Amino acid sequence: MTEILHILRYKILSFIKVNIDWHFESAVKNVGSFLVYTGFSIGTFFFTRGLIAFLLEEVHIGQFLLHRFISMLLYVFFLSVNVGNIIVSYSTLYKSKEVVYLLTAPVSHTNLFVIKFLDNFFYSSTTLFLIGLCALLGYGSYFQHSWTFYVWAMMLLFIPFMLLAAAVGVIMLMGLMKIAGRIGARKVIIGLGSAYVLSIYAFFRFTNPMKLVNEVMKYYPNLNQYFGYLDPPFSRFLPNHWAAEVLYWTGMHNGTMALPYLYVLLGLCALSCVGAVLLARRWYYPTWLASLDLRARRAATSEGGGIFSMAKNSMLGHQTEVLFKKEFWQFFRDPSQYIHLSVMALLMAIFVGSMMQLRTIQVNPLLQTISYLVIFLFNAFLIASISVRFVYPLISIEGESFWKIRSAPISLHKVAGLKFALAWSATFVIGQLLNALSSRPLGLASILWLSSASNTAFITLAMVGLSFGGGSFFATYHENNPIRVASSQGASLTFLLSLLYLVFLVSVLFIPVNRYFESVFTGASLATSGIVTGVVTVGSVSFIIAGLSYVLSIRSLKRDF
């Protein structure tokens, strides 16, 4: 324990020294971050509270359905934390230079594992903690819970829930490393990917949210009763269900019913953490050696072939060609990149698949507006997530090797421009696909479809711009793990700015879209001018954001390397 505390003390000290800097520029950054985080926290609070109020008081879905939706969200959240931890933990536990250093010191392998696990957990969870806390505050304030609720819900529910996901992830990782030593890394990765795909599919297939909603709605308006018998049996064994049940029964002021779920969750969390440590005592060092062996065993990679071969000529200029091909190979030879992209693509496919099965009935212009904007904003949110995850780290992952480009006779505008263009092109295609497929069920008129396609294009420009600008400004060349970069404080700040942009979108689009649907509903002449004005406004602001972000990028790239 002393050993762990000793190492953690110096890690915290170095973190403080790195992040607390009294120079003017850093102070401005820190104050700016503080303001944005505070704004986002307040926004999350009011959004959560407002959403719960809307669902319970306007739509009247009842407490049970509300908490089942919370349960579904928590399932996706659990899997995200779990997968994210597996991917990040691989870098932290098996590729980190700090591990190499500590292994040469008289530090026990178990203690080393604990340090790196905590490092990983807290490094990648700061923003999630903030979001969780604010959402919890919003949730609790709606139900007028006392201050003690927030304390125990955070300490005994939310944190253990995340810790459980992380611990399970790390246990899985060690198991996978063991198996990979025998059957090879590629088969393991494919197996893991398939397992996650199946688990998400199975969850939504067997929980069947639509069926649940339909069954519960049969009792409308008497929805404030417990419909637990409608839950599929297997869902009762999932941590997201337990967490949702704790919240539900607490809201019903029935602590007796909530406690068993809380105990199970805490117990499983403790068991997982202890299990992870015990397993690490046996497996961490052997699997670390196995990871070295796996790397050494990788067959000599023949020069990347096909049209992306560095040796082949292309129609592009010399510099553009090699930069483009370097980006290509850097991305597709990094499992943390293409696996994460595949996972995100899968989640998007599930979202789009669900949307395409929707059948909308045009009754209420306000509901139509909300449906349209919710889908539109969710697409924008996905674009923001992709941008922060893949665009933000673009400069940082150049790493210390950036000296090669910086000392070469190539303009930084060309370097930045190419990266930006690649990022925007890929995100544009994803955005347009998302928009086209998710908007189909709404049966939009061509003016609305055209405006949402245009707005989506502008959104990708703004989001990619924000992420590229933020990633350049906050570039950390000594950290070239893209996931750690995308989980950093700078990335969180950039993501929060992206969410502010989403708020701007709602404020610009709500009224014109609502007026349009009202004009359709009443049979009046179609109110399209507002739609066009909205597109122009979104486009102008997006171009300004992208332009300013690009200028910021260039200025940042010119800093001393």
Place this chain on the structure above:
Amino acid sequence: MIRLVHLTKKFGSLTAVDDVSIEVKPGEFYGFLGPNGAGKTTTIKMMTGLFASTSGSIFINGFDVQKYPLEAKLSIGYVPDYPFLYEKLTGREFLFFSGGLYKMNKDSLRRRIDELIDHFAIGSWIDKRTEDYSQGMCQRIVIASALLHDPKVIIIDEPMVGLDPHSAHIIKQTLKQKTHDGASVFMSTHSLPVVEELCDRVGIIKDGRLIFEDTMDALEAFKRRIDGKFESVFLELTK
């Protein structure tokens, strides 16, 4: 040809390089020495465009590095103090990447890469990803990448790091040959024997200031006045 004119670099209140003026003619091998933290790497980073100077100018083949960076860098072959490479690229791909940045034609680049692979005895490592390389192998690749485009100015920071004696010998011979071909070589190193073996002129920097600059002949005379050892001269000057 390299010309540093009253070059200064400040980091806040710290003056890392203080009014340094150096000239390296074509065909000249210049050794740049100094204790740790003296300002050697900072000077080199300003010469290669990685740092902006606080004041003063740097001319590479007549081009001001700050005003005409692309023209200046076209003539430079740079080897940094740590041989960081793009880990996901193979050695061969890195060399193609480097050559592309200097707008080299593919066919000539391919030939040049094959020559350098043989010259530096890189062997089958060339087609493995650089994340699997030892430090010495990384250093060889970096040096090869610096020589691809036949630069007229070679700037090297600690070239012998991680190299075995055979490789070090090849590097020394290569650099010496480059000066015979008319290139200017600016080498920062801690290795006094390498300086004595290769350099035509030596500059010693301490606390950001150039405290000694002269030819190797003058240095020899200085050595004889003390105890005949370069190490003693260095220690005497930098104490």
